Amino acid sequence: MTRLLNGNWNPYHMLFKLQDEINRVFDLADSPRPFLAEPGASFPRVNVYSTPDESVLRAEVPGVAMQDLDITVEGDTLTVKGVRKPDCEVPPERYYRCERGHGRFGRSVRLPHRVDTGKVEATLRSGMLEVRLPKAPEEKPYSIAVKS
Amino acid sequence: MKKENEMQVARAAQRAELMPPVDIYDEGDKVILIADMPGVNPEALDVRYERGQLMIHGRQEDQRDDGPPVLGEFELGDYRRTFTVGEDIDPAHITAEIKNGVLRINLSKVEARKAQKITVAVK
Numbered sequence: 001m002t003r004l005l006n007g008n009w010n011p012y013h014m015l016f017k018l019q020d021e022i023n024r025v026f027d028l029a030d031s032p033r034p035f036l037a038e039p040g041a042s043f044p045r046v047n048v049y050s051t052p053d054e055s056v057l058r059a060e061v062p063g064v065a066m067q068d069l070d071i072t073v074e075g076d077t078l079t080v081k082g083v084r085k086p087d088c089e090v091p092p093e094r095y096y097r098c099e100r101g102h103g104r105f106g107r108s109v110r111l112p113h114r115v116d117t118g119k120v121e122a123t124l125r126s127g128m129l130e131v132r133l134p135k136a137p138e139e140k141p142y143s144i145a146v147k148s
Numbered sequence: 149m150k151k152e153n154e155m156q157v158a159r160a161a162q163r164a165e166l167m168p169p170v171d172i173y174d175e176g177d178k179v180i181l182i183a184d185m186p187g188v189n190p191e192a193l194d195v196r197y198e199r200g201q202l203m204i205h206g207r208q209e210d211q212r213d214d215g216p217p218v219l220g221e222f223e224l225g226d227y228r229r230t231f232t233v234g235e236d237i238d239p240a241h242i243t244a245e246i247k248n249g250v251l252r253i254n255l256s257k258v259e260a261r262k263a264q265k266i267t268v269a270v271k
Contacts (some may be wrong), residue, residue: 027269037254045222058211060186060222078242087182087252090173100170100184126209127186127249 012068043105044080044129052141054134055111062127063087063100071122071131076114081106113139150155164225168204170250179237179255186249187211187228195244195253202231202242204251 059080061069067080086102114136122131131145168183181202187195188206196203233239233255241256255266 022229042221045270046219047217047222048212048216049216055218056214060184060249062184062186065248087171087180089248091173094174096172096174096179098171098172098173100182101169109219124248126189127184127208130211 012088038055042107043101044107046080046107046109048109048111050112052135054132055113057109057129057131057133059107059129059131060127061124063127064124064127064129066124069122069124069129071120073115073117073120073133076111077108078111078131079106079108080131081131149217154260165225166208167229168206168227169192170229177257177259179253179257181231181253183227183229183251183253184249185246185251187224187235188227188246188249188251189211190246193244193246193251195242195251197233197242198232202233202253202255204231206246206251213216215218 017039044061046057046059049058050058057078057080061082061084063081064082064084068085068112069080072079072081080103083104086131094097111133117135120131122129124130170178170186171182172182173180182257184252185205185208192204192207192209194203204227208224208226209225234239236259237255239257242253244251244253246252253264
């Protein structure tokens with residue numbers, strides 16, 4: 001499809017764009033096994049909370065085993081990578097519904113502070129990952145003694 | 149005490165209604181339903197069959213308060229979804245288990261059970 005008929009803006013451009021978006025949605029619905037790392041997919045979804053001492057990241061990783069997760073911290077950036085294995089290999093014609101997806105995934109999150117990398121703790125419970133990320137010592141507030 | 153109750157009500161009202169994504173496929177003698185329900189423990193799961201409808205409900209575990217969110221992509225809530233079950237499924241033989249936040253339901257077919265019975269009779 002020609003998006004720009006003469007190289008300049010034209011009123012059909014938005015329509016074509018809309019058509020592309022609609023096609024994309026239907027393509028996704030047709031694909032037998034959606035892959036988690038597809039553009040636009042955000043897996044896992046994450047929440048990050050912050051206190052004066054640490055940040056806590058929670059991510060939804062249903063069906064992912066701890067040994068299939070790779071968590072790295074560099075400076076103020078946390079990266080969660082992993083793979084979700086398919087439950088079984090069933091030919092596409094046997095599927096009534098296919099909404100979950102499998103494959104490789106990865107997310108990077110920038111935290112509001114640098115991390116004390118030696119003290120990071122990760123736990124996985126019922127498909128919910130929790131990573132506790134203490135602030136690096138140089139980031140923590142400290143009080144200054146005032147001489148009288 | 150009253151204030152505490154009010155707070156509990158307010159907290160309950162905040163919980164989101166969530167629709168779990170599912171895979172459903174045919175394994176010949178049974179149909180398998182798999183649903184992503186992260187944060188739901190076995191004791192917080194309710195699967196019931198009633199007049200041709202299979203209802204799944206799972207409550208996500210409350211998380212401890214870790215300060216204000218700086219990034220929020222999901223909210224905690226209750227997973228709910230209802231499915232219409234075909235007549236070829238035997239309602240008396242539906243089993244469910246949840247592991248690592250993934251619910252798996254086995255729905256055995258009536259024909260498969262009948263076929264099994266015939267095999268036993270021949271022996």
